[in-house]
Amino acid sequence: MPIKAVRGVRDILPAEAPRWQRVEAAARRVFEAYGYREIRLPLFERTELFARGIGSATDIVQKEMYTFEDRSGESVTLRPEATASLLRAYIEHGFQVEPKPVRLYTMGPMFRYERPQAGRYRQFHQADVEALGETHPAVDAEVIAMLMDFFGALGLAERLELHVNSIGDAATRPAYRAKLLDYFSPRSGELCAECRGRLERNPLRVLDCKTPGCQPVIEKAPSILDSLTTEAAEHFERVRACLDAMGIVYAVNPRLVRGLDYYVRTTFEVLTTELGAQNAVAGGGRYDGLIEQLDGPPDPGIGFAIGLERVVLLLGDGESTAVPVVVLIPLGNAALSRLLGIARDARRRGARVDLGYGTRKLPRELERANRLGAGFAVIVGDNELARGQALLREMKSGEQRAVPLEGLADELVGLAGRRGTAP
């Protein structure tokens, strides 16, 4: 039996790759316009980094990590997200001496051992952005603005919803959690079975329940926004004022509770209704204190991750596959050896050229050019060679004219600006 791809991983085939290129290019363009610099990080780290950086109580660390021992017996883990690695690099290379905020972005595959599902894979891809060393609320707003600009650049903005929330300072969440328990416990009879389970494991999750029966109870639950310290509340107010100043449309969602332990104050998510159960396309928040927790300087930070698979899914099928604009068809070896050089010349100058090898009959070669989606074919046989000419055929119309072999490379380069027809 031939070997197949491992469960939960997949190939991004040529038909899909142009969409990925488009998404990645948009991310780079937008991020760099905001002054972010790319950093490229290793795909695996010491296991301890993630245990400390993500939180040992999180699902990610408890059951989703690809962890193994290398040959020296060291426990290493394929990164389940990028923030921990990026902060490790920030600390390791002394980025704290640079002008604040230090703006960094990275992109690439992440790994989580989960059951595959629509929009969810074991190897998936994120674009990750972090602004380090600055607590000003304008940074929060600017980061969010940049995220929305990314979606805008792809024409997806109106199909997405931005939710923002504040979950307060480090002490707020445990206190709020207790408050929620006090509220829900006496009312557990009114909740669905799942929510009763959630109440044990993670009371904040009850707020996310979509079961209609639970809604009345949930709606009257205490809001985390009422549990904020005055500092946190003021920070949130100012973030909102900055967002408003930029005209960014958002919803305040007090039930937005993100899964990672390290978030404080501002959190946000970009949601879609088009992807089934996987409704989060991007998410992020502020994580003041995390860098210190990783034995780094006491620098605050805020960032987000975009799920690239989900963005590509939203983009749908595009037709923009790279196709050769011109297919060269030599008939026989003499013509082939002449076209070999001409093709190389034109390609070095950027023309998209495909060269047949003269092994098929002309009808087959033309058929091949047609299927490749070429805009033009160039036919050179003994007759043309004798005259020092080539036949340049426009595939769509079937019109053709003779061009001198001498100037053929120039001609091909000139054609390069025109598009081939889609197959």
Place this chain on the structure above:
RNA sequence: GUGACCGUAGCUCAAUUGGUUAGAGCACUGGACUGUGGCUCCAGGGGUUGAGGGUUCAAUUCCCUUCGGUCACCCCA
């Protein structure tokens, strides 16, 4: 980790209550058509029916196990 549905050619799908050599379209290769594609026609290559086991005279079909896919839960990007 839990549950439901589904695995037949590269792709999309057939195959009677279990019945002989598992078919078709598309794609691929060649030909009809000495050097002019998209249309048509003909021929050819290509399958351990996901894998393993069981029931049966006989399994693509029924049962079990396993792997994979899809969707949902959980959780998240």
